Amino acid sequence: MTVSKRSAISPKRDEDFSQWYQAVIEQAEMAETSDVRGCMVMRPWGYSIWERIQQLLDQRFKAMGHQNMYFPLLIPMHYLEKEADHVDGFAKECAVVTHRRLVSDGNGGLKPGSPLEEPYVIRPTSETLIGQKFSKWINSYRDLPLKMNQWANVMRWEMRPRLFLRTSEFLWQEGHTAHANADEADQQALAMLACYQDFCETVLLMPTLVGEKSEGERFPGAQKTYSVEVMMQDGKALQAGTSHFLGQNFSKAFNIQYTDQQEQRQYAWTTSWGVSTRLVGGLIMTHGDDDGLCLPPQISPIQVVILPIVHDESKRSTVMDYARQLADQLTGIHYAQEAVRVMVEARPGQQTWSWVKKGVPIRIEVGMREIANDQVSLSSRHLPYRDKTTLTVAQLLQQLPDRLHAVHEALWARAQAWRAGKSHMVRSQDELYDYFKSNEAGFVGGFWVPSLDYEHQLREDLSVTVRCMPIDRSEGPGICIFSGRETSCLAYFARSY
Amino acid sequence: MTVSKRSAISPKRDEDFSQWYQAVIEQAEMAETSDVRGCMVMRPWGYSIWERIQQLLDQRFKAMGHQNMYFPLLIPMHYLEKEADHVDGFAKECAVVTHRRLVSDGNGGLKPGSPLEEPYVIRPTSETLIGQKFSKWINSYRDLPLKMNQWANVMRWEMRPRLFLRTSEFLWQEGHTAHANADEADQQALAMLACYQDFCETVLLMPTLVGEKSEGERFPGAQKTYSVEVMMQDGKALQAGTSHFLGQNFSKAFNIQYTDQQEQRQYAWTTSWGVSTRLVGGLIMTHGDDDGLCLPPQISPIQVVILPIVHDESKRSTVMDYARQLADQLTGIHYAQEAVRVMVEARPGQQTWSWVKKGVPIRIEVGMREIANDQVSLSSRHLPYRDKTTLTVAQLLQQLPDRLHAVHEALWARAQAWRAGKSHMVRSQDELYDYFKSNEAGFVGGFWVPSLDYEHQLREDLSVTVRCMPIDRSEGPGICIFSGRETSCLAYFARSY
Incomplete structure (x- = not known):
């Protein structure tokens, strides 16, 4: 059985996990490095996975009463001086903007011109900027709780970058809330931890460990940091998300005060919490196999890819028409409360491997033989490549949600087993x-x-x-x-x- | 009739249009200035309008075959030297990153530390970074056309900032495409112009003028710039969106070549196109009136706000329950192919003016009197504040799409009339x-x-x-x-x- 030993990704996981990770990303065309130190370019497949994460988390945040806002990219340098632990934590990795134009260097090149009066830092996180505004918006206990979120890019120079896991610039969401008392703020931080845990387990299918961080691992400026930890297939931990109870550290640094019901001025209690494009790296290392990426159905940008099999070019349009009609029918089906996401592969040639490597949960082949019998040939990504099931179109329409759910269940079971074996x-x-x-x-x-x-x-x-x-x-x-x-x-x- | 002279926004438009604009934004809590020069904070109402613009445009771009990617925030300085017109156009407003950490200044403060070998510029636009990657991804005519889009923040120092209209940092989308010949690229640029025009006219209800820019107004590095121009109520033009046919300027600067069907190496032809958070400013100045913002139904984050009228606190929960049940019923109705977006005002006190100033198309009041008669009291934002129509709930359910459409039609007619009168x-x-x-x-x-x-x-x-x-x-x-x-x-x- 030489067939079973063949794999699309080289090296295999057990040969060199780190190289395997890079190869999966490259073969699935998810992202690549750039000339900007530690920064990546997210290509359509990688970015569309992030878009799905955004969309699903955003719904959850809004249902919990958080409103989206957008704060400036740049932070005045003196803001960072106000919370001592915070600046200690981030100063070493800050990108600093010092000039406001480029001018000729006299040799046909350019150089920075017009120094700024005060330098700015590209946000490594936004507690400072947001704290300053909270102090303006919050006056009375009636203004509390204040619950917001922001989807944004942040920058922390990274000396040992790895695509998705550690990049100097990354995309994330940062939630920030302010409360009238410590307990409510702590409960909010725990509620966001639970939100991340549930999303990781039920959508991304990554078994989690959740809890409080030890003193040495706490967020700079936090009183408590909670985190969601996920085990990768090499047995290493990935911090998938964090939620911080900030106590009154930032409210004292930025003067976030409110008048309570007894007319007394009090400092508010704040939280912050975030997940980032790092989750995409977590997905790869949780579910990927030696044939590439393997995506949980709820997060996969495409859940079903229809692959037209054309042996005779004169039949191409017949097969393509059939494939497109089938796609229209499948789009009417729902799985996990959303219309099924279906794509027809329109490029000529056998593209099966490209979709295996991209990790699409279900592949459906249709050719003249299938058309003649009103059938399709179905493969599930978590099963061996050559396993195909022949179904009538009627059966497919009926079974598709269950077939997707079978991939979901299989990936979850596999991930749990992996972790149990290494705990x-x-x-x-x-x-x-x-x-x-x-x-x-x-x-x-x-x-x-x-x-x-x-x-x-x-x-x-x-x-x-x-x-x-x-x-x-x-x-x-x-x-x-x-x-x-x-x-x-x-x-x-x-x-x- | 002193009532008709009263207005929620001071000054009125004809007293001081510029101050009126600021007041509308402040009263609707859309955005405010920050300590970062020329940068604004977008508050929930302003940001949620941008989210709607994003969502609807993104659907259109994807339907046209563009795929989203994400490129780095920073551009190596030498990239900008490669296209002479381009750097001339943007050098004066570039934010320059020169250091990679903050260090103690010895006086308890901070200063930039560790100078970078080569400075980076925060992207004012991304033709250069993207051109460099296109040169890598494009090898053959089979790789063309390459069609992508990015949602991102960009930075151009602004000396005379105005909220939404001119801010140093703004949010936008920038589309970039590469094609095998000049005509196809030009047609793509025109197709995006048509996309923007249609979106501005049918969704934002802003009458447009579209055409090519003159030489003095062209994008730095473009061969042709097309634009969508919209007239504000003060008769000034707002450039709402631009689409550029870049010719071979960037493909020659970044060596974007492909092998054609005759095995000859050819330079590709590229385009770029974008709209930004400036559109939110355009909405304000197109439809706003002396009572504040006035939003087209398709773009309004909330289309119907239900205002519970509680005179007797013991009846609050009865009224609130009724309001929430009504909201559930209304959410089942569709307008413009989307479920109607309904909100129940949960804050105590009469909040009507806050929703007038936020421009929500339809307001529905329910109190004990309405409950007793199974009725509601409906107001439309484009009509005088005191105009109320009493409807039974059954009538409301039946008429709501038409009521929303009436606001749509009225705003469009009003905007067209304004423009005609000043052309x-x-x-x-x-x-x-x-x-x-x-x-x-x-x-x-x-x-x-x-x-x-x-x-x-x-x-x-x-x-x-x-x-x-x-x-x-x-x-x-x-x-x-x-x-x-x-x-x-x-x-x-x-x-x-």
Whole structure:
């Protein structure tokens, strides 16, 4: 059976996971590097996956009462000075705008001209700009909660860029809210965490670990950072989304005050939360196989591709007409409350592999033989390439939602199995060290008493970090693997992207 | 009748059009200025209008075969040196990134650190970056046409900013295509012009003038620039969208070559085209009245607002329940192929004026009296504030699409009448000068032989520019108002934003 060993992507995952990742992106024409340090160009297939993520998350945010706004790209430098932890966290990676025109350099080239009075920074995140406006818009308890979101590009110079996972510029959403009390703000941060978790699990089909970040991994300026952590097929963790309870740090830095019902001036409590184009990288590394990308049906920009099989050019228009009529019929079907997204491949030649590599859930072949029998030949992306099922058109129309759902279920089951196989619990520091010395990756859980010192030690000794500490403490108490003290806090340790 | 003289916006349009414009934006909470020079913050109402524009245009672009991509925000400085006209056009307004971090200034503040080897410019437009990638992706005639679009922010320092109309950063779409021959590229540019024209006229209800730009108004680097020009209520022109036939200027600067069917290497022919958040400003100045914004039904983020009238607090939940049930019923109705967008005002107090000022097409009041009679009280935004029609709920459900369409028709008729009243033809230079010396604004048509000298003269003498030259030459030939020579070319002259 040499057939089963053939794969569209070289190298295979188990040969070189990192190279495999690059090859999947290239073969599916999702994105490529550019001459701008660390910045990528998102090509139609990669960008359309991001558009789907945007569309589905935007609906969820709006249903939760968040309104979209848009704030400036640039931040006056002095804004960043107002919150000390925040500037410490981002200063090293800020793109700084210092001039407002280009002038001739006298040698036929250009140079920056007209220095600005105050430099601007391209937003690495917008807590500062938004905080300043919140302070203006919020006066009374009646103005709270204030709940907004922004879809935008941000910039953090990246010295070791990787397409989608780490790029100097990336696209994201950043939500920002302000509340009258700490508990409500913390609940909001947790509600957004739950929103991300649900989206990751039910739409992107990525099993998650959610919890609070340890001190060493907290967002600069946050009082608590919550995160959604996803395991990639190489066993490394990807931080898929974060939600921050900012306490009163930004409200004090930007004077976000309101008058409460007792006529007292109070500082508001704020949150922020975001996910980015990094999720596209997470999809690739969760579901991709040695034939390329493999997309969950709800997120795939195209759910069904119809491939006309033309052996005799004189029959091309007959086959194409049949394919287009079939597409019209399929578009009338709904799956997951949306009309099914169908495309007819119009390019001549056998294009099957291009759609396998792009990860489209269902492929349907139609040729003269199928037309004669009012049939189609159906393949599902998660099954071996050569598995084809012959269906009548009537059967296809009836079964399509179930067929899509079968891909959904299969990808979810596969991802869960992968993760289960690489998740372990340890009861001592030795077990933890043994594990990460003999295993490249995996999620390792253990009880611990949070300690920044141990975090530094782990990073230095093993390049391992605390990914998150589950909020639900029902598994405890247990014994801290480092200190031997009793603790109700569980932590998950892993190497990460 | 003092009532009719009352207005929500001060000053009124005929008192100070420019101040009126600012007041409409402020009262409708659409946008405001920021501490970033020339950059605005788009608040939910302003941004949601832009989201509607995006959504509807994006559908049209995709139906025309354009695919969305995303290119980097930053452009290496040397890219701009490659097309001489292009850099001349944009160098004066480029934001230049020169450093890649912030460091302590030694006095508790910050300063730029780590100079970049080569500065970057924040994209003022992306022909250069995209041209460089096109040169890589295009090899054969089979790769053509290549048709793409990008939704993005761009930056051009603006010394005289005005919300939506002129901001240093603005949001836009920029389409870019490459073709095998000049005619196909020119036809593509014209097809996008027609797309913009249709969208402006049938959705935004802004009567347009379309045609080619004169030499003095051409896009830097274009061979031909086409534009859609719209008249604002003060009689000034607003350039609402442009579409450029770039010839081979960018393909030669960035080496975009393909091998033709005769195996010869040829330079491709390219186009670019865009509209921006400026369209939101155009909407305000086309349809707004002395009570604020007035939105065409197809573009309004909310088409029907239901206002609960509560005189007796004990009845609040009864009225609110009734309002929400009504909203559910209305959401099932379709107008212009979309489900009607309905909102229930949940804030206590009489909020009618806030929705008048936001320009929502239909307002429906429900209180205990209406509930008792199974009725509603309906107002249309384009009619006087106090005009109310009592309808049964059954009548409302039946009539709503027609009621929305009545607003649509009324706004279109009003805008056309405005423009007709301020459009004139002249037959000599004297008539043209007389007109613009005694009139602040208006569109003036006349035959002319295109001449850059006359363009400069007009700008200097009258601050008037050639807005566009209609492509349809069927009205000619006539006599050039400047040179007296026969010409088939008509031009429209105006003062502009």
